[in-house]
Amino acid sequence: MRVSVGVLAGLATMVLLARPVVAHHSFAAEYDANKPVTLKGTVSKVEWMNPHARFYVDVKDEKGTTTNWNLELASPNVLVRNGWTRNSLKVGDEVTVEGSRAKDGSNMANARVVKLADGRRVFAGSSGGDAPPPAQK
């Protein structure tokens, strides 16, 4: 799917204007909007399941150590209603993910924006508005 820069800018603006649409639990109970994280790596697994779709990304640090991150999306129904499919992300995709870290400090985050290697943004507001933007500075 091709999405124009204008549309993305518009979406970004709307994301900034919107508080999260709550899922079956409070976003803030699990994730910290004040702990933004950007992860670059390879998709190792995709779980297209309820109550939240998830994908996992192997992220290599400068020392060559690989850490597997668990990234949460909205439910498949919310994602499908926003145009995504179970094939939007595939194992092996090189991605850059922007999200909010889990409050408990585990290698888990709520994915807000997922960019593919070719520049496509797969999820512009991952959880159908489910994830809030980073805290305003």
Place this chain on the structure above:
Amino acid sequence: MSRIWRSAALCFVVVGAAALAAQQTPPAATSPAGSGGLNRAPAAPTGPAPRLPNGKIDLSGVWQGGGPVGNIADGLAKGETLPIKPEWKKIMEGRKAKDDPEANCLPTGVPRRDPYPWRILQTQTHTFLLFEGNIHSYRQIFMDGRKHPQDLDPTWYGHSVGHWEGDTLVVDSVGFNDKFWFDFQGTPHTEQLHTVERYTRTNMATLVIETTIDDPGAYTKPFKISFTARLRPGEELMEYICNENNGYVQHITGAAKEF
């Protein structure tokens, strides 16, 4: 979450969806059913509430919202506060977010809603509320004039009987268990809960649900909340099985009242 913010969030989804839909192929007409909301998100219809052949208001359709999600106090009239008993306030304040039955894929009970669409289905004998999400379940409202049984086993959705007062469907429910919470905050109730919901379709796209909550166990007096459900034209319910992979509840931290 305040209604204003929820509306803003909804605007984001609707406007964002429309913006994306404009960029996508194939066009709406060739989009297969169930392919997602984007390609089949018609504008909300206008006009008065429709009527059934028997003259009653037709409430059928797919709706979203209509009850508390984050905080039941959002539905109070301006300036009002929950008349919660001090001992129950204390219990509420001790509740952990990870213990929210809804986060653990258990039913919302009444009057809580979740962010997923739901459908009203009217028959001659029953009105059904079919919930897509959390959980994939239903409420049945008896419309045949029966009364509540005397000795009810406490249940998540209770026992509901309905009747019409003019153009408003009035649903009276008792027989609830005390397990569900009214919202993310852990707002409590007891098995003495008695709800009277008034469903008024004020126009084609709007359903106002006003609920009187009477629970002498946890509250000093009855109180009234009002939430508005919006029609989701062209939408269909989808499968949503919350318990499929809900293994991350242990990551939820903090007291319920913080949310």
